[in-house]
Amino acid sequence: MSEESGASGGLSEYIGHHLTHNTGTVLGGSFHWDSWLVSIGLGLLFVLWFGMRARRATSGVPGRGQAFVELVIEFVDGQVKDVFHGDRRFLAPLALSIFMWVFFMNAMDLLPLDIGNGLVTLFGGHEVAHHTYFRMVPTADLNTTVAMALCVFILTIFYSIKAKGFGGFGKELLTAPFHSDSMVGKIAMVIPNVILNLVEYLSKPVSLSMRLFGNMYAGELVFMLIAGLLTSWLTFLPGVLFGAAWGVFHILIILLQAFIFMVLSVVYIAMAHEHH
Amino acid sequence: MDMHQFIALIQANTAVGIGLMIGLGALGACVGIGIMGSKFLESAARQPELMPMLQGRMFLLVGLIDASFIIGLAMALFFAFANPLLSRFG
Numbered sequence: 001m002s003e004e005s006g007a008s009g010g011l012s013e014y015i016g017h018h019l020t021h022n023t024g025t026v027l028g029g030s031f032h033w034d035s036w037l038v039s040i041g042l043g044l045l046f047v048l049w050f051g052m053r054a055r056r057a058t059s060g061v062p063g064r065g066q067a068f069v070e071l072v073i074e075f076v077d078g079q080v081k082d083v084f085h086g087d088r089r090f091l092a093p094l095a096l097s098i099f100m101w102v103f104f105m106n107a108m109d110l111l112p113l114d115i116g117n118g119l120v121t122l123f124g125g126h127e128v129a130h131h132t133y134f135r136m137v138p139t140a141d142l143n144t145t146v147a148m149a150l151c152v153f154i155l156t157i158f159y160s161i162k163a164k165g166f167g168g169f170g171k172e173l174l175t176a177p178f179h180s181d182s183m184v185g186k187i188a189m190v191i192p193n194v195i196l197n198l199v200e201y202l203s204k205p206v207s208l209s210m211r212l213f214g215n216m217y218a219g220e221l222v223f224m225l226i227a228g229l230l231t232s233w234l235t236f237l238p239g240v241l242f243g244a245a246w247g248v249f250h251i252l253i254i255l256l257q258a259f260i261f262m263v264l265s266v267v268y269i270a271m272a273h274e275h276h
Numbered sequence: 277m278d279m280h281q282f283i284a285l286i287q288a289n290t291a292v293g294i295g296l297m298i299g300l301g302a303l304g305a306c307v308g309i310g311i312m313g314s315k316f317l318e319s320a321a322r323q324p325e326l327m328p329m330l331q332g333r334m335f336l337l338v339g340l341i342d343a344s345f346i347i348g349l350a351m352a353l354f355f356a357f358a359n360p361l362l363s364r365f366g
Contacts, residue, residue, distance in 0.1 A: 012357055012358075016357070016358065019357075213350075214343065214346050214348075214350045214351075215342075215343060215346045217350040218350035221350065221353045256339040259339070260336060260340065263336060
């Protein structure tokens, strides 16, 4: 994992190279091809895998693959059932997609860091590898996590309006945290209520996206530091040991962050259904 | 002062800042997780039948507590390797 890095020269340059996105320009805005490709590919992988298992499902003795898929689905469904009491036909599949997709994207962190670099060097030589950028972990890109958190945010508002109606939603926005019985008090409390509600609404997607991004970015950087600091043949064994140790710890983080993203999305949408 | 001194000044202050970001963040996260872990053990000893439910909640909260520290860690490492305050000097 660490031998390739000697060619580029310098720890900062090595890490800088690995932190650069494969960026293109689409319609005047910069566009991270690597995040898009990997995330869409992994999303398709999830859909194909689970769809194939669902189509082939038997009510008899399940095979290993079906048992595993059922295990995941029942786990997610149980989590949703704990939080949300109502019709789960949309929310449980949504939670399953979020969980598996985020988990797949996070799991790209466990691939050896220089595997792409090594492949490009093998086929194209050092000079091509030096100008090719590719980041394997889509969730270590703030754009991906903010996009996912914004989708959850839009769903939250949609379900809030669906459960309470436009009037109920607007009324809650204007009168929710501070209640008052008199008309004058209600009007006086409109501005603090709106400000507090805005802060509450906006803090959700920000914390949701920053949490996932921060965890994955820091995890990726630690892998880079291990690989970049222990480059010589003398430090090959410690490098492998440190990498393996951090990798084992990272499996926990990967699962935990996918789980937290899923649970918090479900909690936010379930909260949107509640009346104050 | 010449340019080298300015750069050294920024680097020195950034280094102190990185230390504070990682150290204070780790301190807070460790205290938080320690308190929560001890409470979890206490309640698990008191009511062992609640343990599976509490375990799930505990791991969820571990992730939430850890997250703010790790966001701080990522910011600190970002400042360590690509200091945006230094980029003005080119």
